[in-house]
Amino acid sequence: MAGRISDSTPRQDGFRMPGEFEQQAGMWMLWPERNDNWRDGGKPAQEAFANVAKAIAAFEPVTVCVSAAQYQNCRAKLPPEIRVVEMSNDDAWIRDCGPTFVINDQGEIRGVDWEFNAWGGLYDGLYFPWANDDQVARKVCDIEGIDSYRTDGFVLEGGSIHADGEGTVLTTEMCLLSEGRNPHMTREQIETMLGDYLNAEKVIWIRDGIDPDETNGHIDDVACFICPGEVACIWTEDKNHPFYEAAQAAYETLAKATDAKGRKLKVHKLCLTKEPVYLKGADTIDAVEGTVPRENGEVCIASYMNFTIVNGGVIVPQYDDENDELALKQIAQMFPDRKVVGVSTKEVAYGGGNIHCITQQQPAPVVRG
């Protein structure tokens, strides 16, 4: 069944958003191609995306969705064990435009199909139109034959939330209270929506993310759950680092926080790059009206936090930075039972995100006693 549910919520129907660390059925990705976002015709980005897909495929099934125009090229660049399916898109951030999968205790899976407006719509979105992106969640659910909840009138991206699977959601005020998403709703109304659609009892609000301009501060560059009761948070003691203040403030908030079950969170520190990553090669990015232009020298949102968790592994961005190895080591300590794999993804950061932003995990149909 691939029905459209608008008259009930996951909470009402007994579905919850699981933690990313729970068992997965596989991973979804999109293939990058926008010449007005990716430098050099998108070719370096495509290589990086392919390397991410291959790294994940060593742990679990991967499906890459791709426009008709790029289908043959994408198919040729990926090994046969990776599934490639045609899907129109406006850019390649399936974390944000794809479904947030929810699961019930019988192991049944559904999708939440949030309204998507390119990170701010006509207020401060990054491009127009975004109609193809907004259909990605439903199309993914349809391929899988699962029902989806559509939140018409409520805008959210998957990268702006993390869940512990036990009733706690992590997010930022900078994003969820932004003017370009749901300005008609109060903070309390937004908390109610998160509660209803993720089956959460408590929202932990961090004030700021590290990219006010692009995603308006997605949480997935700042902090995440490692397991129930434990989070990771970006950390630097370098006061000149562009993300110093946001990192310090986020750490402080998390260090004081308790979760839905009343547990005080254990907070693991994750380093930032030693040197900020600055955009290069922006002169090869097409100028298109309606798309926010990129410029050489702008600070890229290069965070090691933007890793993705897979079955038995963690796939971590690498930036050719002095701290690359330290990040891998710290993440290995957080996840002692998983293999930590670094993938060079500076080209993904050049386009505005990283490994977590370009992936969306589908939970395994696990039955809970």
Add this chain to the structure above:
Amino acid sequence: MAGRISDSTPRQDGFRMPGEFEQQAGMWMLWPERNDNWRDGGKPAQEAFANVAKAIAAFEPVTVCVSAAQYQNCRAKLPPEIRVVEMSNDDAWIRDCGPTFVINDQGEIRGVDWEFNAWGGLYDGLYFPWANDDQVARKVCDIEGIDSYRTDGFVLEGGSIHADGEGTVLTTEMCLLSEGRNPHMTREQIETMLGDYLNAEKVIWIRDGIDPDETNGHIDDVACFICPGEVACIWTEDKNHPFYEAAQAAYETLAKATDAKGRKLKVHKLCLTKEPVYLKGADTIDAVEGTVPRENGEVCIASYMNFTIVNGGVIVPQYDDENDELALKQIAQMFPDRKVVGVSTKEVAYGGGNIHCITQQQPAPVVRG
């Protein structure tokens, strides 16, 4: 795995094309939309396709593939139990551009991805370009995660062949020896290709089909296997019927034929429409250069033989003709264990085919001892 096999054949690898009467996993369709082929913006055809999809869905899973432009409309017109997936196409005949599925004794499924050239390519094809259609087979196999054999340099449509699953293939000379497909190959070389890719030992050649102009005489309007050793063949005693001569000749050929196992075929007669079906409403079909135009009053290829077999059922075209009921009765006698369901599909005939042409069955992964 969704690999591309070009260095071996189904025969070499132990795969065979099963009969359509064997157990199926589900049915594939495409969604019609070409305004230069379908009258009234394709809306009557879409309704007919939807009715076919719903009739099949009562027996087995159905997937309908649709362009991005028509995705939302198609999704809205079909019930949620029918899977809808985005797929670029040039028209809606998945029997001809989709994969021919083959199976081995372990129940493993693969696809044969024949080269497709719109029924004759630049020689006498029906439209140009056909590049999207030619990718349909591979995309279907990729969604299913199965390997496919590509026959570069060998053109064939699924509607031009029928198999008994036990080494016999039925086809027409009019189509397979046509100038627009494989004019560089002899009849013997073509037989070898059919043998290698369908795992067949014997090809039964019928001379002519009933539509020399469109498909160059596809077998699926003329005859098919009901089970190993038994075929159905169109039949009329009305010398004025436009298909009289082709029907008589086909019957005569089949009545004399033996199959790969040396059995003399039992031939069941299936009536034609009492009155020919003439195209109406052609003035609402867009004129597009490169597409063969349709004209009011032309004889449509309306054959009851163009039914499709599903698990436990047979879905049969109905033309608002005096013989509609007789056709259902005759088919019910051929398939005593299946429910025979008629669907009004004159609108599909207006576009050049019928239920068999717009469907492609995927075999169930049955293990054979």
